[in-house]
Amino acid sequence: MITHLPQESVLERFKRYVRIDTRSDEDSETVPSTAKQLDLLRLLHRELLALHIEDASIDDKGYVYGTVPSNLAAEETPKVPVIGFIAHADTAPGVTGTNVKPIVHRNYRGGDIVLPGDPTQVIRTAEYPNLVNRYLGMDIVTSDGTTLLGADDKAGVAEIMTAVDILNQNPQLRHGTLKIAFNPDEEIGRGAQHFDIVKFGARFAYTFDGGPLGEIEYETFNAFSAEITIKGVGVHPGYAKDKLVNAIRVAADFVQRLPKELSPETTEGREGYIHPYVINGQGEMVKMRMLLRDFEMDGIEKQRGLLEGIVRELQSVHAKAGFELQLKEYYRNMRYKIEQEPRLIAYAEEAIRRIGVEPHHELVRGGTDGSRLSYMGLPCPNLFAGGEAFHSTREWVPVQVMEKAAECAVHLAQIWAERSLAR
């Protein structure tokens, strides 16, 4: 049982972190992509040291690592796998994160929340039903409506810090070796790129970067792209009868043949899609790029078959046209890696039940840093951090959900110890 409060509340930490601008920049070549992310990452390094994480370090790319030593008996410690907790310090490039003014709406009583800095920004319960269905009476944190809040993922950062603080205050809670990491540049898809999993030293990890209370995510799309090159035959158009092949018309024909029910605008949940998103060219040559997404590799293979079928059909209609089709892999569904270690999800579910909440699995119709880390050798599901309306000025997070997330991390650490020692 947690008998002692943390030295500092998760809300106080959260407010301090969101006031620091850490917006990342996809057009930058540097690591981290923006130097200002270091303002927060260096602070987190100092705060870990202050929480007695003696090996806390920050590398030249801004990655912060640290170890919470095991408090088990010397012969017990090796029997408990080292687990890690990870959160990202940057915020989304699309919305300003300068001069964030967090506002705490105490004891939420229902109704839409109008943000005072820009009253056109309204958090509507119709859009976010959790507010009234689950969070009545809680304290809801928002920005003033002129910036994002940064709950994605400073809620996760504050929760992990608070979990470390709780463990410090409650030495009776038995746990194995825990690893902590905070990274830059998740929002531009580079958070895993320079993540040193050897230095980190955990066998499994959890990112605290998900949404509503009780959520677990360990399924992402399989993500491929198809590049299609169509070569036409150029002839003076005045004398082109039966000779000219216009690659633009062939490309239009190609897109026309893609099944409409297999597009992002017509699919949801577990359904995959094909999404043409780049087209470049002239009458003589057109290049198109398409996203292929499906939760199953079978689905990706079917999509490949479908594109190959269209190429064959078009080849028979336009005999003189040339076609090339190339698939490229971006990432795979992390479920394939997570399922190899059933304890990862079972213990997370148990930790969520111990905070009095029924766990809920959510599909990610995209990828996460966790999916990349999972394929780099660090299986890494994503747990709720509490926020909603990410990447917008209407972002919000309940204080009490952040507190629950911190407790969930503490339970998770205990469960890994309990169960591993009982085996």
Ligand SMILES: [Zn+2]
């Ligand atoms: Zn995030």
